[in-house]
Amino acid sequence: MSGMRVACIGAGPGGLMLALLLRRLGGHEVDVYERSPAGATYGFGVVFSRFSLARLRRAAPDVVAALLDRGARWDDVEVRRDGEEIRSSGHGFAAVERRTLLTALNELAEDAGARLYFNTEADAAELLGRYDVVVAADGSGSRTRTSFAGEFGAEVVPGRGRYAWFGVDRAFGAMTFLFADSEYGPVGAHVYPYGPDRSTFLVELGEQAWQRAGFTEGATKPPGWNDEQAMEFCAEVFAEHLRGAKLLGNGSRWLTFPHITSSRWSSGRLVGLGDAVHTAHFSVGSGTTLALEDAVELARRLSEHGEGDDLDATLAAYEATRRPIVESVQQAAWASLRMWSHPEEHRALDPATLMLRLLTRTGQSAADVLLRLDPQLAKIGDGVTALPEGPVPALVSSDGSAVPGDALLLAPGAQAPAGHDGPLLVAADEQAEERLKGLRAELPNAVLGLLIQAPAPAEEPVARVVDSVVALATAVPLDVVAVAPGPRLPAADRTARSALAERLTAAGMRTAYVCRPNELSQGWTHARSGRADTVWTTEP
Structure with missing residues (x-):
């Protein structure tokens, strides 16, 4: 559709990228309003992973070229603690000064024909009377989001630390x-x-x-x-x-750091992108990347929007494409944030173990993948290995086939089989305390434990599970707590499982991370990084 008039509130990276692409892809009329002076910005460098650069290069190769030409690149991650330094290679990053990035985007957007107005306050309600589409790209402190909080279904939660x-x-x-x-x-x-x-x-x-x-x-x-x-x-x-x-x-x-979510990213002809509608903690280095990628997708959708097409459907398609990606990053960022908001949980780790925990802090990375990136990890500390040596216990249901050393999950009403030499577990439910007390009285020397599934990957649900387990362990001593796969999508479940295991271990529980057989390298990584004491697999 030609001739669409678009107003963008905010001349940050996302707003400028949107203006640039809308001019290039559709020749739309684009005005960008920024309340700060040109070149004014908070912060210093902006970091990008090699994967985000590859995605952005497809949409705007000259933007990525400007970033790489004017910034820095490196491959290594280094951890320093107590006078020791540990390095890992093969990760691939680039960074550029935020002001330099904005200057490059300013120049490219103006060259493409966008009009930029600095030192200019903009009111979305007023702009809606003059433009076909108004875009809120005014960052985490978005006045537009505040004014339209009900329309966006926005929630802002201050972070810990x-x-x-x-x-x-x-x-x-x-x-x-x-x-x-x-x-x-x-x-x-x-x-x-x-x-x-x-x-x-x-x-x-x-x-x-x-x-x-x-x-x-x-x-x-x-x-x-x-x-x-x-x-x-x-x-x-x-x-x-x-x-x-x-x-x-x-x-x-x-x-x-504010954790911002929005149940809707658009309302009528008003749509948000980047931190205005969602944030991800900076420890995963994705805030600017998400804003730029939002801009790429929104520009594509608006440029494909034809005369007579339903604008609500166009904006809904933009959100449907971007929301799963953003929410996955937000979940990973929450897990990463925990490394920094709960520093006491890893204070006792040696630098090599701390390095592994940092590299796997989002719950997604596995040792075999890390070793392919950096074979030298096999030489740090006691050595990172892709898999544990020897057999790995399995978590078997009471009607399954267990071998010596396996953990046995007792169904309600089931009796412990005679001669079983592995852990005996009950599922976390309303009868768990009573069942564990009965088993402890009947089998005082048995290894008894509790099986729990990870909740949603967020602070409050995980904290509630930890508190309930600690309370149960006070009433009935637990020898092990097994954290098993839950019903959520794999990435969200892995993030929640790793965070829950980490919290339980920090609370003094002996923790088993339970994974599917094809995820053994990942489960082993959590044991090696000190999040869990051991790893078990589910039944094949």
């Missing part, structure tokens, strides 16, 4: 994860280069440590304010890694 986003006047040579101790508690940092002499230096502090420190709540301060106390604290904690380099501020202060 605090972060402060700095730059540093030195280029680190890898995606570097720093772990240190402060007088208030553990502190972590993500550091990556984005230019020849600059790196992003993003510091995370657990909520309890932040409260003990009595630091300033950054959200109460005006835009552009730098927290000098936070900068001094971080420079002191990470002095051995900075080696004389200076932290740089750009509106840097302690903040919480």
Whole structure:
């Protein structure tokens, strides 16, 4: 359809990419409104994985070329803790200064014929009276989303823990994860280069440590304010890694990361993209990527929209394509966030085990895949292996065929078979406590456990399961808790299972990660990374 008039609120990467592609693909009339001055931005570098770059290259190869020409590239991930450094290769990243990325997109969008208006407030309700489509691309602090919260079904949940986003006047040579101790508690940092002499230096502090420190709540301060106390604290904690380099501020202060979801991404002729309608924690480096990919898909749908076509259907198709991808990333980001909001759970890990936990923090990566990327992982610590040595116990139903060492799940009313030498489990239900007490009285030397399925991959459902298991273990001592596959889609289930096993292990439970036989390498990875004590498989 030619001649569509589109207004975009927000000149961030997503809004500019949309304007650029709408001009190229359909020749639509596009106006972009940005309340900040041209070139004004918060933060430092923006990171991309090699997979996201490949996807973006198909839509706008000149954007990716500009990013690579003006930024930094590297393959390694490095972990530093307690004076030790561990590296893993083969991962593939690129980063560019956020201002540089915006400048390149500005130039390309204007060259394509989009009109950009900076220092200009825009009201979606007013724009709807003048444009065919209005796009909310105004970021996590979206005023459009706030004004149309009911239409979008938006929910904003502040995250746990605090972060402060700095730059540093030195280029680190890898995606570097720093772990240190402060007088208030553990502190972590993500550091990556984005230019020849600059790196992003993003510091995370657990909520309890932040409260003990009595630091300033950054959200109460005006835009552009730098927290000098936070900068001094971080420079002191990470002095051995900075080696004389200076932290740089750009509106840097302690903040919480908002988890934003929307039950609908469009309402009538108003549609959202990127952080305006969904966020993913920055520890998976996907916020900008998601916004750009949203823009690619929305531009494609609007450019294919024909005269007389149903606009509601066009915008619904955009959301239907993007939502499953976004929700999968959000789930992975939640699991990644837990590494930083619960630093006490991994404080005792040695650097090699910590590296493996970091590489697998979303619950999706398996040891065999990691070893193909980086065979040298076999040499770190005790050595990463694709599979455990020797036989792996299976979780067998009471009417199944168990071999010595297998775990036996007792059906309601079933008796423990004589001579079984493996763990005996009951499913987590209302009768679990009574059944376990009976088994403990009948078989005082047996290994008794509880079988649970992972809930939805989110903080509250997982926390409820952990609390219920801990309460049960107080009433009836448990020798093992088995975390088994649930009914959800595989990726969501793997994320939830890994997070639940990790939380239960941190709570003092002996945990078995249960996986399907074809997922054994992944299950073994969770045992090797300290999330679980052992791995079992389901029946073939």
